[in-house]
Amino acid sequence: MGYLNLEKKMMLWCRSLLLGVLIAAVQVNGQTPTSDGFISIDCGATANSTDSITGIPYITDDQFIETGVKYNVSSTNYLNSSLPKQYSTVRSFPDGDRNCYSLKPAILDNKYLLRASFFYGNYDGKNSGWDNSPLLFDLYIGSGFWKTVNISDPSIPVTYEAITAISAYHPLLPVCLIRSDSSSTPFISLLEMRLLKNTLFPGDLPDYGNFIKLFMRRNLGASGDKIIRFPDDPYDRIWEPMNITLHELSTDKTVKHGQFDQFEVPSVVLQTASVSAGVNDSIQFYVNPASHIAYFVILHFSELELLPEKDVREVDVYLDGFSGNYTANYAPIYLKSGSVYHPQVVLSQYLFSLNASKRATRPPILNALEIYSGISQSFGRQSNLADVEAILKIKEAYKTMNKNWVGDPCVPVSFPWAGLSCRKITEEGGELRITAINLSSSGLVGEVSYFFSELTEIRVLDLSYNNLSGRIPNSLAGMPYLGVLNLTGNCITQVPEGLVEKSKEGSLILRFDNNTDTCDGSNPTPGGNSTPSSNSTTATNKKITAPIVIVLSVVPAFLLLVVVVLILWRIRRKTQAINHEVVQPLSESWQFNVDLGGSQLQYTSHQSSVDHKDNQLHFGSRQFMYAELENITKKFSRTIGKGGFGTVFHGSLEDGTEVAVKICSLSSKQAPNLFLAEVENLSSVRHKNLVSLVGYCMDSGQMAIVYEYMPLGSLDDHLRGKAGIGRVLNWAERLQIIIDAAQGLDYLYNGCPMPIIHRDIKTSNILLGQNLEAKISDFGLSKAFHSDLQSHVSMTAPAFSLGYIDPMCLKTWKFNEKTDVYSFGVVLLEIITGEPPVRHDRDVQLIERVQLSFEAGDINAIVDPKLQGMYNTESVWKVLELAMRCMARDVDQRPKMAEVVTQLRESLECETSEKSKSMTTESQSMAFMKKSTIFDPAAR
Incomplete structure (x- = not known):
């Protein structure tokens, strides 16, 4: 992973400075740009290659990832060689829900453009995607949700871009492909990383600290279908042409960058422009985003005509709903680059109008356009550096371990490394700590590593059924929070006194069964025939007898x-x-x-x-x-x-x-x-x-x-596609099911002679009849209030379903209606996201991921991609906000179930109302218009 000591960091800093100076010199002196600082990965390739158009060298992905299968794209679906040869291979990930590339850029504390490309081309011979069932999986940068990859036309490549920054303290950038749809296998064709100047893209655009993803980038006034990229753009940004019905201007003279140019649009892009028909005509476009999404629109200008002194070209840019002019009296400079943008503004609709100013004699002009949106604030969350260094040393110590440990151990937060549990320990800061490790039956050979003791937040350490031998390090007794240590089924014969004392005191549960004097090199089997040995609570650095x-x-x-x-x-x-x-x-x-x-x-x-x-x-x-x-x-x-x-x-x-x-x-x-x-x-x-x-x-x-x-199984079966259930529940069906369940719970609390607390609300306990009518089941954990004065029931036999339990109950073991309401809030998140409350049976819960996107207002990062945008946004937001109220830390802020029923009915009415029905997919959210003429910038 390349975490560095101080000396190495100084050397790297000097190298970064030198490379930065060289790049700056190339740009200032107009020399031919180089691809130094680029990472260009041809995924699935068996040999390195060079792009025939850009001249950029591409390397195989073997050094960046340890999992996946290489495939060649079917020749019959390879678009007649119209794509670069790098699209002829893919790396596919049929195994595991989380597979990550580890990118290690040479220059730290710097901004980068990151691009991922996907071309299916029937590489697996399954003809996926041609039956109106798109291939869907999620793409993450670090802990930040980047995009749901949607391959609706398998014969056309799909590309996504983002701009990110690499910290000197965390010099690794994991790019992870996450299986979000059980019917889709993630794959990737190209992964590219381009070094940017740190002065590009101002710090206030957006407020997420330069973690932004591209919605579109267009070159206006260009003729033909030529795409502009490297070497014309030294940062290898892709500028797609936009052919519109407006008038076009062009020049063959060089357009230069101003001294404080924060975007450095290539000259060849700014050499063309679109202008309105007359001075009284305007250029208009609008962005109609999903609710609570902030878009960052950057308008690029350059004057291409040498105007007489009496002529003036000035542009007033208006944003409908924004107080005041977006920009007033902007005058493009002859053959000089200039840009107009504004810090993030959250509106229900962005309607931009480019009009001639009052004293202008020439019509408005626009040369190029970029639109970005923010990535969730979770983007900056990473693992604690000391934990990362320790877990990497553990990985190095056990080369026989059968784990896919690549990337940042704890991110994405819902998909940590196999066998690890992570969480944020303090409210301040976003670092994640490793809190539990399960390496049972993982093929570990050798001594118990000292480096386990450097994971200071560990609560549970399970090393059972391996071939561990020798002494247990004394340092494990000094781990401040270690509460469970399981060493069952190994070859360890001595236990430190410190661990024995902690076990006697009751602060440590120590399992030491089935240890033997010798190991044969094979992996022990739980419950096997290995000679049993004493529990370590009675062993004190003596051989077991x-x-x-x-x-x-x-x-x-x-x-x-x-x-x-x-x-x-x-x-x-x-x-x-x-x-x-x-x-x-x-x-x-x-x-x-x-x-x-x-x-x-x-x-x-x-x-x-x-x-x-x-x-x-x-x-x-x-x-x-x-x-x-x-x-x-x-x-x-x-x-x-x-x-x-x-x-x-x-x-x-x-x-x-x-x-x-x-x-x-x-x-x-x-x-x-x-x-x-x-x-x-x-x-x-x-x-x-x-x-x-x-x-x-x-x-x-x-x-x-x-x-x-109940013939149709459980709600969990339908959300997860279990038991051969193929049809996806639409949003209205999900709402009606959850209303039925809420009505049943409301009856338990308010309709029974003796109110009953269910204590095990989860999607697998909501069963469905022939017409999708829902009923609550499984009352084995239920408890009844015996009088009106009783405010709770004690939980004398703690048993719960992971991910659904109210955190307050873990402290008090007391249940009431509001604890059921919390569990019901988790169920609400499940019908919105389609995800289980905990992925891989780990303690990083669904609410943590949703909370981050909820605060960022990013509904697209939350809603189940299988719904394919077929829902009313207002209805979903109502349910999402209700779920967050149900899961509030302050129990008094949680609604009663009767109120939950009312709110859900209102959400269903909102969804089924013909007047309010709408689709909120990005493919329908953009349009440009000139007076009454509308054209689509998403079309090349």
Whole structure:
């Protein structure tokens, strides 16, 4: 990654200064520009090449990325060689959701133009994109969302540009391709980085600190289809011609840059211009952006006619809705460059009018045009430098590790390196810290690296089931926040005293099972036959002995056997109960699951029996015998779902009524309590938006719940495209589904004789009927208020779904309606974005990414690309703002569910109103006009 010590930084600074001076000299003296400082990558190529038009050398991408597959573009779709040969190859990424290029520019603290190009050309032989299903995936620069790549015509290349800056403190620029649509495979053809002068693009354009992306760049008055780029433009900006119906001016004389020119438009671009027909005519264009998007429009001028003294060309630029003139009395200078721009202005519509001033005798003129928009403020967020250096040393220490670790470890924030969890520790600054590492079964060989201790914010470190040997570094005991250290299944025989003491004090959970004296070089398997060794809480830098192994192996097994016998005995007693018998709840246990990159650490500590209720549990529904369940499910032949409670099977009753049968998993310690809670709650509620209980079973040592069958699966299935569901829910359908769910929750809080808190609101618990009617399911974690004076229920058995839990509950373990409202806010974000609450089962949550784009007003960076712009922007913003209120830190600021229902209904009315329907895609947001003549600058 190239992080440098002070001496290397000084050498690099000198090199940067020298190269900068050379570039400046070339530009001042008019010498031929060079491509020094450029990075030009031909993705998927097997050999270096040179562009036949620009003369720029291109190199293969092997040194920039470790993943992906190289492909040649199909010759039958290669546009008859009209594209440079660099488009003939691609690198495709069929594996993994995050694949990143690591760009290492030589000059730091400098601005760069970054360009990514994509030409599908049927490289994979699948003819994707020709069936009205565009290829969609996301493009990120660092932690900043850059663009959703949309390949709607696979025979035409797509190119995106941005202007960024490289810091001396973080001299790496990751460019990441993110799989946002499960049906699309990300790929890339070209990746280019162009060195800019730091004086280009003023600091107040925009306020995001020069992190801007190109919307369009046009050369007005040009004839033909010639594109202007390097070497005519020394920065290799691409100027596309715009042929319009206005009058054209041109000159063959050189247009020079002024002393303080902040854009340095090439002379060949400024040598042509468009002018209106007469002095009383105007040049007009408008930008109709999505709501809350700030566009930065830069107008470039140069006078191409040597005007007589009596003639004057002055332009007044008006921006409709902006207080005052955008620019007044601007007089282009003969054969000198000049530009007009303004710091960001957020309007619902940008209508620009270029008029002749009052004293002008010549019509208005315009030579060139650039339009940019801001990139989310998250763009500047990067990993802590000390963490980066430490994790890179760990990567270097374990060359056998099977992880795709490329780019910045913690960005994009929703897609950190596999096995890492990152978060912002303090409100000040944007640095991300590595807080957890899961390298279980990752092929690690050798000693436990000292550099783990340099990751000072680590809470969980899982190194289980590798081939680690030798001593554990004493430095790990000095990690201030380390709470879990899992070394199970390695070859370690000694534990430092410091770790043992922290384990005895209770500040560290230390797992040290299944360690053996020798390793054979193969990767241990969890639960394998390796010789067990002692738990490290009893080992103190002494070799592990067999008696301790035997004791620590037999005792847990005996205790587990006792627990199982007690549970089965209680179940046996319950099978003898009649329908109206009082049922006492079993004792519960506390469980905490740490999910990291697909693996799971589970820690359990038992507590005494809890929640003995004064009221009795009466089950008034049908009680099934286990043999009946075997019959109606045809011996459990069709599985329709699976969760922590158990497996759900399809069944049919005697009258043909379809049902869902959930069989309790006896391996779950909480299953009996979840079973009792769900049966009790489903027996007491009746609402069209709550799943109905058909019956239950407590027979032959089995527990099961039978409830109505929902044929279209869950909302989660539809949003993720699971279980063969191909059709994408449109925005109106998503709104109606979520309104149904909100109505069901509102009934739980306000319609039941005893209000019920659900405690597990998530998209997989919102089930859909034949006509997409939605019903809330899974009441196993639900709790009831027993009096009007009760403000919350205590969570004595913490169990939750990652990404949905209210952060306040992690501190208090107390639930009320507002904690359900928080979880419902996460669900609202899911229907807007189409994304799960946490990607890759890591603790960087969806709300963090959405919050950044929400604050920046960038709706395009938030909305599910599968909606393809087919939604009313106002409706989406209403729901987004409602979701943010639901997830407010201050519980009192969260709305009640009754208000949520009202707000969602208003959003649906806004969406379905014919008067307010509109599409907000960028392809429809631009138009130019001269009087009544409209022309499209997006068309070449």
